[in-house]
Every structure is written in C-alpha cells, then in structure tokens.
Amino acid sequence: MFYIYCPYxxxxxxxxxxxxxGQAHIERPKEPEACSDEEWGDYLFFRDNPRGVHxxxxxxxxxxxxxxxxxxxxxxxxxxxxxxxxxQPSITADSQGPSREAAAVSQKxxxxx
Amino acid sequence: xxxxxxxxTRTDTAIPVESPLAYSYRHSGAPRxxxxxxxxxxxxxxLGHLILRGGAIVLDEAVRDVLGISLPGQPQALVQDxxxxxxxxxxxxxxxxxxxxxxxxxxxxxxxRERLGDAHFAISDVSGGQTLLELSGxxxxxxxxxxxxxxxxxxxxxxxxxxxxxxxxxTTILRxxxxxxxxxxxxxxxxxxxxxxxxxxxxxxDVNVQP
Numbered sequence: 001m002f003y004i005y006c007p008y009x010x011x012x013x014x015x016x017x018x019x020x021x022g023q024a025h026i027e028r029p030k031e032p033e034a035c036s037d038e039e040w041g042d043y044l045f046f047r048d049n050p051r052g053v054h055x056x057x058x059x060x061x062x063x064x065x066x067x068x069x070x071x072x073x074x075x076x077x078x079x080x081x082x083x084x085x086x087x088q089p090s091i092t093a094d095s096q097g098p099s100r101e102a103a104a105v106s107q108k109x110x111x112x113x
Numbered sequence: 114x115x116x117x118x119x120x121x122t123r124t125d126t127a128i129p130v131e132s133p134l135a136y137s138y139r140h141s142g143a144p145r146x147x148x149x150x151x152x153x154x155x156x157x158x159x160l161g162h163l164i165l166r167g168g169a170i171v172l173d174e175a176v177r178d179v180l181g182i183s184l185p186g187q188p189q190a191l192v193q194d195x196x197x198x199x200x201x202x203x204x205x206x207x208x209x210x211x212x213x214x215x216x217x218x219x220x221x222x223x224x225x226r227e228r229l230g231d232a233h234f235a236i237s238d239v240s241g242g243q244t245l246l247e248l249s250g251x252x253x254x255x256x257x258x259x260x261x262x263x264x265x266x267x268x269x270x271x272x273x274x275x276x277x278x279x280x281x282x283x284t285t286i287l288r289x290x291x292x293x294x295x296x297x298x299x300x301x302x303x304x305x306x307x308x309x310x311x312x313x314x315x316x317x318x319d320v321n322v323q324p
Binding site: 008009010011013014016017062063064065066 | 188189204205206208262263276277278279284
C-alpha cells in the first residue's frame, strides 16, 4: 500500500484515493500534421518501460482531482518524490544511480538493471 | 454580470419534497435510542450547496463582499460564519464548496455572478446532488475510524478541517466544523448506501437517528 504525498493537498494520502495515469512528460508534437508516421506512432503508442527510476503521472481521483507527477522506482516500488504538473523532477535515473534494491535484484536474477 | 443562464432549482413550496434519505427511512427505519446512545446521526437535508471555481484572489474578494466570510486559501481548510450556518470549504486549488441554509443558494449565486462580472469563474448549484449527514456523540470518531481511509485522530484532523476521501468505498467529503460534530457530504445517489452502512456500523453504539 502506497502512502502518497499529493503536492496540491500538501499531505500524504492513501493509495486508494489515487489512480496511475501512465508515463509523465510526454509532449504532444507541436505540429501533428508535420509528423512522420513513426514520430506520431511513438507519441501515441510507445512508452518507456525502464527498470529503475520512472516518472509517472498520477491523479488524486478522490480528493483534489489534480494530476501530478511521481518519480517511482520500478524495482523497489519506492516513491522517490512527487511534484506538480509543469515542474521538472529533481531525482532522475542519472542522478540516482543504481540503488541498492535494484542492485540486489539484478544480482539475484543475473541481469543488469 | 455574466451572461450565463441561471434559474432557481428550488421547487415551489406547494410541491412536496422529500429528503434524499426519505426512501431509506421507510425501508431501513430510523432507530431511536435512549440515554445509552453514544452516537447521534442527523440528516441536514435541503441545504444550498454551491461549487465555486476560479482564481482564489478574485473569488475571495467577491465572497467577502457577498457572504462576509473569507475564502479558505489553505488546503483542507473549512471556514464558517459566526452562526455556523454558512461555510466554505477548500476542495482543490481552484475549487470550493459553499454550503448555506436552504433557499439562500440562488440569491447567493446571483449576487456572486453580479459581483464577479466578467472574471473567469464558474458557479454550479449542486444542492440537488448531495446531502449532509451530521454525526455527533462520543463514538463518532470511533465510527469514522471503521469507515474512512483518512486518519481522523484529532492531531491530524483538527476542528476547521475538511477532506474529500473514501467513505466505505464511496467518495465523500468529511468535515469537522466543531469539537463534537462531524459532517459527511454524500452524493444523493449514494445516500441510501451510506445511510445503511452507517446504521450497520453504528449499531454497536446504540445509534440515535433524528430524521
């Protein structure tokens, strides 16, 4: 069970009040007409599925009903930070480096995170 | 004055109206308890509910002028006038719930629209869509602990706070206007479900219902 900090409500709330809404920071192409099929297809259908730090969009569905961003570790499920729409994350895969949990899992499974 | 089409949703007094719980009282009853009761449940039906949306500064000025209460700017805040009859609650950074005595909502909406003029705002009358249930008594907090996911301990839920949360899987606004009273704003369509859940959960406290 997550205990998620809503940046608009300014406090932690139960996961039951939230819904995940997929990858964050996806920008709609400025001129869709000028896109190639590949660019438009990437924008519309293709999403990152990283092992490690991932930026996601969540909505506080029962509550303030605002969308916000969550930086979550996909291996440990740990929520590293939450921030408002339009803001940039302070924690990224580059800044974080492989975490202990990820390292432990990858060692166990014999793959590199 | 904005050019939005408005009308008074309150019916003529000659037409009989029933509270959202009228059906529940007939089917599930309204238990009366004696002095041993540790929980009182009362429906405050037919109040005027308005949803205000827009910028906090613009709305605050208008609400101060018309209603005499300032708009709560802090998240989860609930403010009332001196009589406790009128209240404004923060719902979201650009959304507030105003509850006034029944019949006052349309004049209030009209006055606010006149005062706000061409500002960017929205006012919706949601009086028909929701109802207010009031819980009081020593067991009120204990009952809430069984039903809501939110922490209702006094250290986390002081007087003057109100949150939108999950009450027995239904979306509800939970507010604490005074030390001994808790209020639930429930959807009209969920009212019967919430009422029956409350009766079941409160049976052990010898609940006393005042229809």
